[in-house]
Amino acid sequence: MRKWVLIGPVLALLLVLVALVLVALVLPWRASRSAPVPALSRPPSPAVAPPVVGADGIGDPYFPHAGNGGYNVTGYDIQIRYDPPTDRLEGHTTITAQATESLSRFDLDLRLPASAVTVDDRPAGIHQDGGKLEVTPAAPVHAGVPMTVRVDYAGVPSEIPGGPGVPSPWVRTPDGAVAVNEPDIAAWWYPSNDHPLDKATFTITAVVPAGLQVIANGALLGGPEPAGPGHQQWRWQETEPMATYLAFVAIGNYDIVRRDTRFGLYLAAYDRGLTPQVANAARTSVERTPEIIEFLSGIFGPYPFRQLGGVVPDAPNLYFALEDQTRPVYSPAFFGSGQDVTVVVHELAHQWFGDSVSVRHWSDIWLNEGFATYAEWLYTERTGGPSAAQTAAQDYVRYPANDDFWRIPPGAPGGGAEVLNNAVYQRGAMALQALRAAVGDQNFFASLRAWATERAGRNGSVRDFLALVKHVSGKNVDDVARTWLFTPARPPSPPG
Numbered sequence: 249m250r251k252w253v254l255i256g257p258v259l260a261l262l263l264v265l266v267a268l269v270l271v272a273l274v275l276p277w278r279a280s281r282s283a284p285v286p287a288l289s290r291p292p293s294p295a296v297a298p299p300v301v302g303a304d305g306i307g308d309p310y311f312p313h314a315g316n317g318g319y320n321v322t323g324y325d326i327q328i329r330y331d332p333p334t335d336r337l338e339g340h341t342t343i344t345a346q347a348t349e350s351l352s353r354f355d356l357d358l359r360l361p362a363s364a365v366t367v368d369d370r371p372a373g374i375h376q377d378g379g380k381l382e383v384t385p386a387a388p389v390h391a392g393v394p395m396t397v398r399v400d401y402a403g404v405p406s407e408i409p410g411g412p413g414v415p416s417p418w419v420r421t422p423d424g425a426v427a428v429n430e431p432d433i434a435a436w437w438y439p440s441n442d443h444p445l446d447k448a449t450f451t452i453t454a455v456v457p458a459g460l461q462v463i464a465n466g467a468l469l470g471g472p473e474p475a476g477p478g479h480q481q482w483r484w485q486e487t488e489p490m491a492t493y494l495a496f497v498a499i500g501n502y503d504i505v506r507r508d509t510r511f512g513l514y515l516a517a518y519d520r521g522l523t524p525q526v527a528n529a530a531r532t533s534v535e536r537t538p539e540i541i542e543f544l545s546g547i548f549g550p551y552p553f554r555q556l557g558g559v560v561p562d563a564p565n566l567y568f569a570l571e572d573q574t575r576p577v578y579s580p581a582f583f584g585s586g587q588d589v590t591v592v593v594h595e596l597a598h599q600w601f602g603d604s605v606s607v608r609h610w611s612d613i614w615l616n617e618g619f620a621t622y623a624e625w626l627y628t629e630r631t632g633g634p635s636a637a638q639t640a641a642q643d644y645v646r647y648p649a650n651d652d653f654w655r656i657p658p659g660a661p662g663g664g665a666e667v668l669n670n671a672v673y674q675r676g677a678m679a680l681q682a683l684r685a686a687v688g689d690q691n692f693f694a695s696l697r698a699w700a701t702e703r704a705g706r707n708g709s710v711r712d713f714l715a716l717v718k719h720v721s722g723k724n725v726d727d728v729a730r731t732w733l734f735t736p737a738r739p740p741s742p743p744g
């Protein structure tokens with residue numbers, strides 16, 4: 249056995265020498281093969297990039313803390329249980345998302361207190377402050393990899409103010425509630441990446457006391473369905489990308505009207521608490537939805553969704569209508585003195601401008617409100633009323649040069665407090681009339697259709713739209729845009 253003891257080290261030495269020679273031969277070859285590829289041209293592997301903390305804002309100039317950085321949401325599965333007498337809402341929402349960078353921590357927008365969060369079924373650390381829910385996953389999530397985030401939460405939405413001295417946007421009704429507002433409502437009933445830039449699909453399930461109805465966006469998957477003693481659930485689904493502020497829920501005693509139309513299933517809901525006069529005026533107006541969509545699709549191109557309708561809650565404290573996707577919600581106040589078709593035209597025009605094509609940042613709000621207001625003028629023009637040019641001229645005269653109205657340039661209103669300023673609507677519509685006069689009807693309407701169809705389901709900015717008009721018309725519209733959209737003063741003459 250000793251001989252093998254001597255032969256072993258000699259063999260080992262030989263093997264090492266052979267290995268060294270091989271390495272010496274192969275290394276230069278490898279180096280020469282890899283040399284032409286500059287190291288920097290290879291993207292770093294996402295799996296090895298050091299994890300970072302996701303930004304607590306998506307980058308909106310007017311609302312720096314709106315939305316979050318580091319991930320894109322693909323879908324929301326919102327499940328709530330709501331008790332009207334106490335206004336207590338209990339939620340379990342599952343978010344499917346994809347990280348855009350490796351994250352050691354990220355934020356969701358939620359104002360109701362969260363009790364537990366899991367990321368890919370593993371409990372995560374949470375901290376909640378100022379409308380942000382900070383989530384620290386058990387292990388970093390990697391860029392490009394899908395993740396599932398489940399959030400358990402509960403609270404009383406009407407007790408959570410909209411800001412210092414601002415009441416809660418959550419509206420209680422005599423027998424239920426309605427979640428409807430712009431730009432902030434999501435955080436009062438579900439966790440989200442709360443900015444129009446991150447659109448996603450939605451399923452919304454609500455468990456409520458038996459006998460109540462629940463209306464939300466898109467298709468009714470089921471309801472009322474049994475959901476434990478004394479309760480029923482309603483399930484809704486919106487499969488087209490939707491901005492977070494456009495997701496809504498209305499809970500109460502509703503009469504539901506439905507019928508098939510060539511645009512999809514029409515479903516409208518009227519609160520049984522409305523007075524007979526208001527209910528009648530509301531129905532007379534909202535039931536014209538299919539006809540008005542027919543009218544608008546003749547101008548803007550195909551209706552972008554597969555459901556349509558409207559909701560009129562018994563909510564005396566709701567002072568506006570909102571273009572909730574597929575199914576706008578209307579304050580009963582619009583119908584207090586008879587029918588109002590104009591508001592229906594406005595909210596339905598938003599289905600193209602605002603809902604299907606959403607703002608990139610809130611500073612682009614002219615693309616929503618200027619366009620929906622101009623749709624009202626077009627409706628008037630084509631149903632025997634004054635032309636849009638005449639309406640624009642009347643509005644121009646209504647505001648003298650020293651009126652504050654002209655201080656707000658609709659293409660860049662200046663801040664979050666101004667995005668829903670009247671000037672964004674009225675002067676915004678005048679700006680469209682000015683563009684129409686500058687490029688001619690054919691180019692103008694071709695631009696509106698191209699905007700709605702080419703960007704369906706996505707986002708766009710004011711600059712993007714102006715570039716499109718320039719492209720479609722072949723005309724320079726810089727002067728018109730500067731005068732009507734970006735100058736805080738009254739233009740020298742009415743538009744076109």
Ligand SMILES: [Zn+2]
Nearest residue numbers: 594616617620
């Ligand atoms: Zn509007």
